[in-house]
Amino acid sequence: MSRPTQAFIDRSALTHNLSIVRKYAPHSRVMAVVKADAYGHGLLQTAQALANVDGFALLELDAAINLREAGYQQPILLLEGFFSTQELALFERYRLSAVIHHPEQIAMLLASRHPQLNLFLKINTGMNRLGLRPEKVSEIIGQLQKNHCSKNITLMTHFASADDPSQHDSVIQQLQCFQQVVHTHAHPSSLANSAAIMCYPQSHADWVRPGIMLYGASPFTDRTAADLDLRPVMTLTSKIIAIHELKAGDKVGYHGLFQADCPMRIGIVACGYADGYPRHAPTNTPVLVNNQQSRLLGRISMDMLTVDLTNIQDVQVNSPVILWGKEISVDEVAQRAGTTSYELLCALAPRVEKIAC
Template sequence: MPRPIKASIDLPALAHNLTIVRQHAPHSRIMAVIKADAYGHGLLHTASALKDADGFALLELDAAISLRDAGYHQPILLLEGFFSTHELALFEQYQLSAVIHHSEQVAMLLDFKHQELNLFIKINTGMNRLGLAPEQFPGTMKQLEENRYAHNITLMTHFACADESSEEESVLQQLQCFELTTKQYNHPRSLANSAAIMRYPKTHADWVRPGIMLYGASPFSDQTASDLNLRPVMTLSSRIIAIHNLKYGDKVGYHGLFQADRPMRIGIVACGYADGYPRHAPTNTPVLVNNQRSRLLGRVSMDMLAVDLTEIENAGLNSPVILWGAGVSVDEVAHRAGTTSYELLCALAPRVEKLCSSY
């Protein structure tokens, strides 16, 4: 038998979450963000569940080409654009759209003497990650308009703090900066990520770019995915492969970080940090055993972790364990581990088999 850990991917949940995006932004086109192997969920079957999206956004050129080869005709946007003039021929061949975020990309583009490409011009409105400074933007637009690109431009930015309820002023400042910078240009616009889609309707514009919400995780720390009517897409599960009875004072795992304060029964689960489970998840991080809520004990190992079976009815060898997903949210596990659901989903190891539900 293969090792029992697996990631079950609920394709109907993906489609459901896409409908939630449409409910929040009914007048915008949806650019579904499927970068990083669709946040660890698998590129092509995720795209199949999101086939009704108006476009796809990702970073990897080979992944974009694989989408085209699989027959997807929607706009496909490369969020970091191109990195060399050699890539531009592939952008043309596969009809890919590129984010332009610095002047060197503009120079490469103007040296490219072939047909027009679709461009998303990114403006740095305060996040200071990618994007043209507002004072650079008019000159860049002039260059592009003089070189046949005027009819193939969308304007975009990215919000730094849309996920924090206390940072509304920051979002509004970025929005104001974007509007002032672009007010004289009549081009489509794209601003809103998952958090802005749900919390700031005035940012929706022509295109929205949902990411984490598509995968059934909350973009907010003060609202759960369930609160937002989002369904978990990935359920990471495994089984109990060993059982131990502890006496008072017995320790568990590396460095004995957990010590039994009473007689206990524990199970060893075939899942560890080499599978993508967070190594720093502490004792009391929730798990489900036999569909009953339990907890992690001690330090996570490379291939195994320990869970408390003391109060779990009928738990034994091969009992099913859910690490996150249906019944215990990835957001809660991430919070206990001091990280984000984004990291946990994207960190799923290649050795974990993905099994897709029918769609």
């Protein structure tokens, strides 16, 4: 029998979450962000569930080509653009759109024999990660148009803190910086990530770029996915593979981080940090065993973790375990582990079988 750790991918939840995006931004086209294997959910099965989306955005050139070869005709945007002039032929052949965020990319375009790409010019409005200097944008647009390097130009930026209500002023500053640049240009624009889609309608513009909300997790620390009517797409499951009886004083796992203070029963689950479960998830992180609330005990191992079975009814080897999903939010597990749902979903290991349902 194969190892029981599996991730079930609910395609109907993906389509529901897309409908929530459209509810918030009814006048914008939707560029679904499917980078990192669709946040760990599987690129092609995610694209199939989102087949009526207006476009896809990702980082990996081979994944973009896979989407195009699978028959998707929508715009496909590479969020870091191209990295060499050799890649430009592939961009042209597969009709891929490129983010331009650095003068070196412009130099590659000007020197290439593969012009007429759809370009998204990324403007650095304050995040200081990727992006062109605002005062250089007009000059760059003139260069590209003069040298016939683009079919279409879209102007874009990315918010640093749209998910943090205390950073409202920072978001508005970025928005104002962007508007100062684009008001003199008749080009489409794209600004809003998941958090901005829900909190800053003035940022919706021509394209919105939802990521985490499509997968049913919340971009906010103070609002749950359920609060936002988002449905979890991934349910990570496994099974009990061993059961032990402990007496008071017995320790559990590496370094004995958990010690029983009374007789208790524990179960070993076939899932660990090599599967993508967070190593730093502490004792008392919630787990569902046999459809009953339980908790983690001790340190997560590479391939296994330990759960409390003391008050769990009818449990035995092969009893089902849910680590996150519909019953236990990935956001809660991430919060307990001191990380984000983005990291947990993207960190799902290739060895975990993904099953569309």
